[in-house]
Amino acid sequence: MSRGSPRGGRGRGRGGDRPMVPPAEFRSYYGRPIVRPPVWHHDIAAYLFTGGLAAGSALLAAGGDATGRPALRRAGRVTALGALVASTYFLINDLGRPARFHHMLRVAKPTSPMSMGTWILSAFGAAAGVSAVAEAAPLLPGPLRRLLPPLGTAGQYGAAVLAPALATYTAVLLADTATPSWHAAYPELPLIFGGSALASGAGVGLIAAPPSEAGPARRMAVLGAAFELYGAHRVETTKGILSEPYTRGRAGRWLRAGRALTVLGVAGAVLGRRSRVVSALSGASLLAASLATRFGVFDGGVASAADPKYTVIPQRERLARRAEDGQPVRDPRAT
Template identity: 70%
Template sequence: MTSPRDRDRRPKREHGGEDVQVPKADFRSYYGRQIVKTPVWRHDVPAYLFTGGLAAGSSLLAAGADLTGRPKTRRAARLAALGALGVSTYFLINDLGRPERFHHMLRVAKPTSPMSMGTWILSAIGGAAGLAAVTEARPRGIIGAAGRAAGLGAAALAPALATYTAVLIADTAAPSWHAARDDLPFAFAGSALASGAAVGLIAAPPSEGGPARALAVGGVALELAATHRIEHGLGLLSEPYRTGKAGRLLRAARRLNLAGAAGALLGRRSRVLSALSGAALLAGSLATRFGIFEAGVASTRDPKYVVEPQKAAGQRTRSVGPAAGTSSPTTG
């Protein structure tokens, strides 16, 4: 005679008469816990992403203005680059917790570490941008030539400063950051160009605004193209970029960037409209950095963003089957 417990253990039969020994697996996280830890980074990090991009874009604008004879734009961009680098260094040191950690990171150079390379890039461009800004006190003769050389050096390092932070966050376990590793550098580069253009639109007269307007349109176009791919081209891992706080920030960034680019084109003779366009571009760049940051954090909190892509990758691998030219173990 069987007990009720033994009867419950017997395999059940479906309509087709097939015994179902194991119920269909339905993923649940272990006791509802996260699989990937949420980054401990505070909001110093997205602020650091923004100020680093602003410094890079301003350095490029300053070099272009210097080479094309736009002294007011050059002066504003050099000072903005130096100020942004100073603030960026503060955010980095504050996030590290103790100031001496920044110094300790300069003891070695580790090419495989984005943080190590970023520290060296920040230090190098900081010295060049600082020298270029100081020469604005007397931008003639030998001092002016030194300022030009330093400004060109800062511009040469600007692309690395603008994009290494994208590599930094993509080189983590946050699913939506890692999945966007191919597009994040382009999004950050476009955002840096747009924020650098904003400096010229705000501080320089419209007569010198040609390079800033071109930089604004190009930067916005690059950023929008990259963020569109991120928001729609990653499958399930695009979802955190479209929903919640990150989705609201990125939608606001898109509107601000489009308004800023349009204003840059229409405000060729209006100082007020140019300044408003620059303010919109700065706000858009800031919203982009915070939106991308929030999306990566959100993707660590739901286990489905870790498990479902892995399951899909495993299914794709199994569907390929045995390699060409090999026989299946079940065939003669």
């Protein structure tokens, strides 16, 4: 046998044993997805937006009440309840039957984002409902007129305490799935969703309050935009091939629109602080930006699950890194 014989699939040369079979390319049966794509529809994307809006509005109401700005307090309370009702509708509509929402309240499972989210949503709803109803106290008879304001204040601050959890638990819910681009972005999704919630709540304040009362809303807008833009930038640039679904197709268009609207909204909030019209337009821009961001993140995850390369290539990269580090490598195809 000659020295360079390929017997056994290997040849011995100066560099030692060399594999004679080229590395296999990724593929799946008939090009079908390897992980199951999310069964959620765009009702869930709307649910992500309205839940964040409810959380941001609750924080706006608490800030307005604490600083003596009744227009911000009133707008925040009413919007928090309205957005929560819409969020609950979108969730139940996606579940298919209202009874399924009720069934999730039978247990509390701390390791389940869905279970914890259901309880957070319910507790927030009770608090936000009391605080919103309290705004009607001047129209009610004497005893209720005296009783509701303290209850409304308690509910308002209770909702504000729960608001960060309401704004970010949906990010944990997405990242906890096997959907490749959602799972890879688990450190940034809470930052994006929390920032988006702040920005949308600020948008409500900029629309509803006169410029003289909108100071806290402007500060919320700047802070929320900074979190949202930073998190989105990292998701789009630091996840290797798993960043692609966030920059291409419909998801890419949503996220680019969200980024542009966020910048416009913050610029208007800061530069147009004396103009009611500019402030209102800035608020509308921030609300539209938050909606676009949530839909972009949702569509990016769905796109990553639909294409098998976003499952196979990162998996092989992880196996290669483990092999380079001298760690034991198990072929994922082995059973």
